[in-house]
Structure formats: C-alpha cells, structure tokens
Amino acid sequence: MPNNQTxxxxxxxxxxALFVVLIAISLYVPLVSLIATLFAPLPLAxxxxxxxxxxxxxxxxxxxxxxxxxxxxxxxxxxxxxASVGVVIGICLRLKKSKxxxxxxxxxxxxxxxxxxxxxxxxxxxxDFIKESMKMLRTSYEQSIQLTQNMTGQSPIKAEDLExxxxxxxxxxxxxxxxxxxGLAFVIISIILPILxxxxxxxxxxSAFKDLKLPRSVLWYYLIVLSINLFIHPELGSAxxxxxxxxxxxxxxxxxIQGISFIHYFLDxxxxxxxxxxxxxxxxxxPFYSFVILIGIIDLGFDIxxxxxxxxxx
Numbered sequence: 001m002p003n004n005q006t007x008x009x010x011x012x013x014x015x016x017a018l019f020v021v022l023i024a025i026s027l028y029v030p031l032v033s034l035i036a037t038l039f040a041p042l043p044l045a046x047x048x049x050x051x052x053x054x055x056x057x058x059x060x061x062x063x064x065x066x067x068x069x070x071x072x073x074x075x076x077x078x079x080x081x082x083a084s085v086g087v088v089i090g091i092c093l094r095l096k097k098s099k100x101x102x103x104x105x106x107x108x109x110x111x112x113x114x115x116x117x118x119x120x121x122x123x124x125x126x127x128d129f130i131k132e133s134m135k136m137l138r139t140s141y142e143q144s145i146q147l148t149q150n151m152t153g154q155s156p157i158k159a160e161d162l163e164x165x166x167x168x169x170x171x172x173x174x175x176x177x178x179x180x181x182x183g184l185a186f187v188i189i190s191i192i193l194p195i196l197x198x199x200x201x202x203x204x205x206x207s208a209f210k211d212l213k214l215p216r217s218v219l220w221y222y223l224i225v226l227s228i229n230l231f232i233h234p235e236l237g238s239a240x241x242x243x244x245x246x247x248x249x250x251x252x253x254x255x256x257i258q259g260i261s262f263i264h265y266f267l268d269x270x271x272x273x274x275x276x277x278x279x280x281x282x283x284x285x286x287p288f289y290s291f292v293i294l295i296g297i298i299d300l301g302f303d304i305x306x307x308x309x310x311x312x313x314x
Contacts, residue, residue, distance in 0.1 A: 005155050008051055012059040019063045019086070023079050024070050041086030042192050048090020049201045060087045077117035084113045085188060093196065099189075099204040106189055107182035114181060130173060138166055141242035168245075172239075175246035179253055210264040214254055219300040222251045259296030262305070269308055 012078065022043070025036035048056035067079040072204040078272050088109045092102045141162070149155045157165075193203045225247050228234065235243035260282055265272035267281060285292050298304060 006275065008055060012047060012051075012055065012062075013048040014057060016063045016066060018043040019079075019083065020066050020070065023067050023075065023082070027075065027078075028069055034126040037082070038188055038191050040082040041089060041188060042195060044083055044086025045089040045093070045192055046196060046199060046201065048087045049093040049196065052129050053091060056087050056090060060084070066221070077121065080117060081110060081113040084109050085185070089189060093201055093203060096202070096203070099193075099206045102189060102204065103182070103185060106185035110181040110185050111178060114177065134166070134170060137169075160226060167237075171245055172249055174242075175249040178250060180245075209261055211266050212261040214258050214300060216249065216300055218254050218258075219297060221247065222297070225251060230304075252293060255293045255300075256286075257294035257296070258299055259294070260285060260291035261294055263292070265305060266308055267277060 019040060022036045022040040026033045026040060029036070044056070044060055047059055051059075064076060064079045064083050067075050071078075085106055088105050089102065092105055097105070118130070121129065145155060145157060147164070197203045225244050228240070228244050229248070232240070234244055263281060263285060264278050267278055271277075273281075
C-alpha cells in the first residue's frame with residue numbers, strides 16, 4: 001500500500017475532486033444523476049482501501065466540506081451519506097472482511113447516516129421530509145381517484161379503505177427505510193467492487209445465489225411474530241402492532257429471497273437451467289410470493305437441499 005505522505009495527500013486531493021464532481025453531477029445533471037449517485041462512494045472507497053482510517057476520515061470530511069460550496073447546506077446530508085458509505089467500504093476491504101460483513105456494514109451505515117440526516121433536518125430546519133412525501137403521495141392519489149370518478153362515475157376505492165392504506169404505509173415506514181437502505185447498499189457494492197478489483201484492490205466474493213442460506217434464527221423470529229399476530233392480536237396503531245408489522249415485512253422479504261434461492265438451487269441441480277431461465281422463473285414466482293415464502297420456510301426448517309441433491313445423484 002502507498003505510504004508516502006506526499007503521494008497520499010495528492011491522491012486524497014484527486015479523490016476529493018472526483019467525489020465532488022460525482023455529487024455535483026448527481027444533483028445538477030438529471031439524465032445521469034442516478035448513475036453518478038451510485039458511483040459517488042467509489043473515490044473514497046478506493047482511498048480508504050489503500051490508506052489508514054485517520055487519513056480516510058480526514059479526506060471524507062474535507063470532501064463533504066467542499067461539496068458545501070457547490071450546493072450549500074442542502075447538499076451536506078446527501079454527501080454525508082455517500083462519503084460515509086465510501087469510507088466504510090474501503091475500511092472493510094483494507095481489513096479483508098467478508099462480503100456479507102461488507103454488505104451489513106454498508107447497509108447499517110446508510111441507515112444510520114439517513115437517521116442522523118433526518119434528525120438534523122427535523123431539528124434545525126423543522127422539515128419532516130417523510131411526512132411531506134406522504135402528504136404529496138396522498139394528494140396525488142386523491143387527485144387520481146377524483147379523476148377516475150369524474151370519468152367513470154364510480155370511485156375505485158372507498159374513503160375508509162384509502163385511509164387504511166395510508167395508515168399502513170405510515171406504520172411500515174421503518175421497515176421500508178431499512179429494506180431500502182440495505183437494497184441501496186447491495187446495489188452500490190455490486191457496482192463498486194468490480195471497479196475496485198480492476199484498480200488492484202483485493203475484494204471479497206459472494207457465494208452463488210443458489211447457495212444462499214439465511215440463519216435459521218430468521219425462521220424463529222418469523223414464528224414468534226406470527227404467534228403474536230395470531231394469539232395476541234395487537235391493536236391497530238399500538239406499539240406492539242407497529243413492531244410486529246414492520247418485522248413481518250422485513251421477514252417476508254428475507255423468506256422470499258430464501259425461497260427464490262431454493263428455486264434457483266432446484267433448477268440448477270435438476271435441470272441445469274441457464275441464468276436466463278432462472279430470471280424468468282423468478283419473475284413468474286414473485287407474484288406468488290406467499291408460496292415462495294412457504295418454500296423459504298421449508299428450506300430453512302428442513303434440509304430439503306440434501307434430498308434434492310440425493311435424488312439428482314441417483
């Protein structure tokens with residue numbers, strides 16, 4: 001790894017400049033903003049993978065400070081998230097951590113930095129962008145319903161049903177934010193790691209998706225939440241109801257992923273299916289997520305992969 005201080009400062013300045021350019025593009029160039037956003041952590045990830053933690057943190061702080069001069073206060077929360085993600089990815093790579101550890105660390109970083117940004121925005125500017133987004137969504141939905149009613153003479157949904165939909169959406173915001181954070185983390189590392197590998201940074205590998213096996217504790221958590229919903233029946237809006245609903249949503253997603261993983265395993269072992277076929281089967285299976293969740297539960301609870309393997313070998 002480079003240890004020359006002058007070289008480190010020069011490369012740090014280059015990474016800061018590149019980070020600032022990517023952040024600026026993500027804000028001011030609409031057509032490529034999403035691409036620039038996903039690549040924004042790359043410069044700081046590369047620098048953090050090659051230099052020690054203190055240097056990396058210093059470069060990240062300077063990078064965030066510089067972005068202030070191109071976008072003011074409003075850009076700082078945005079740059080803070082992606083600078084933090086870059087540093088965490090780089091540190092994990094420098095410490096030779098596994099890809100699962102990298103994914104969890106990056107997801108938690110996105111989640112924590114988002115929470116910090118939210119609290120600061122709420123305290124300093126008294127702007128609750130989550131509530132404002134929900135208001136905009138409700139207004140847009142009500143306008144669509146009114147337009148449909150004017151055209152057909154019938155409302156596509158009752159007022160009380162619409163209210164229940166938005167109450168449920170508001171309650172499940174924690175789960176939605178959590179899943180979005182880890183989804184974003186997965187996309188970012190999937191894009192960045194191949195590039196870092198080309199830049200001669202040692203990167204870990206995921207095992208094949210068909211071999212994915214979540215911890216069996218996921219199944220126990222699901223059974224506990226299911227038991228609470230079946231036997232206690234938490235009151236709508238209560239703390240227990242909010243916790244169970246958010247946990248249920250996260251566990252459904254995890255078990256769906258586990259079920260799809262088993263489907264890929266079965267297709268690979270039984271039919272030697274190509275990736276195109278696996279993707280098509282996955283798209284077909286998603287609407288039947290209840291059945292896929294059941295497959296995920298069985299896969300976690302019983303060693304059915306060994307049964308499939310034995311039958312194929314025979």
